[in-house]
Amino acid sequence: MHSNMVKLYDTLGDYFIFDSKTVSIEEFFGDLNNFRTLFLEAVKENNKRKEMEEKTRRAKLAKEKAEQEKLERQKKKKQLININREGDETGVMDNLLEALQSGAAFRDRRKRIPRNPDNRRAPLERSRSRHNGAVSSK
Numbered sequence: 001m002h003s004n005m006v007k008l009y010d011t012l013g014d015y016f017i018f019d020s021k022t023v024s025i026e027e028f029f030g031d032l033n034n035f036r037t038l039f040l041e042a043v044k045e046n047n048k049r050k051e052m053e054e055k056t057r058r059a060k061l062a063k064e065k066a067e068q069e070k071l072e073r074q075k076k077k078k079q080l081i082n083i084n085r086e087g088d089e090t091g092v093m094d095n096l097l098e099a100l101q102s103g104a105a106f107r108d109r110r111k112r113i114p115r116n117p118d119n120r121r122a123p124l125e126r127s128r129s130r131h132n133g134a135v136s137s138k
Helices: 002-016 025-086 092-102
Strands: none
Touching (some): 002 025, 025 092
């Protein structure tokens, strides 16, 4: 059994090109285990790096898409504003209906009209039947 193991170790030395007489079995397998551990760590790091690159790529695409949609909304809004300036009244109803359906007519409310404080309800006044803990008699 021992001679068979030594023979197989010599074959491993020939395969991995090391002198099986100078390198002990424990040292060889220890180095092989270290290589395996470092290799698996490198694979994990590469996968993490690829995931991060994919994540940043998707975030960049989403940002570009949002920017493009924003520009398109601004362009549509300007078209609605410029309809009356040009004097061209063809398609006015179509554009207005489209603005109402898309919600563009309701966006960009920068200033809200404050409520008139005079229109608030006056607080209800209650008549108290007790005054300082004493019951009043009427």
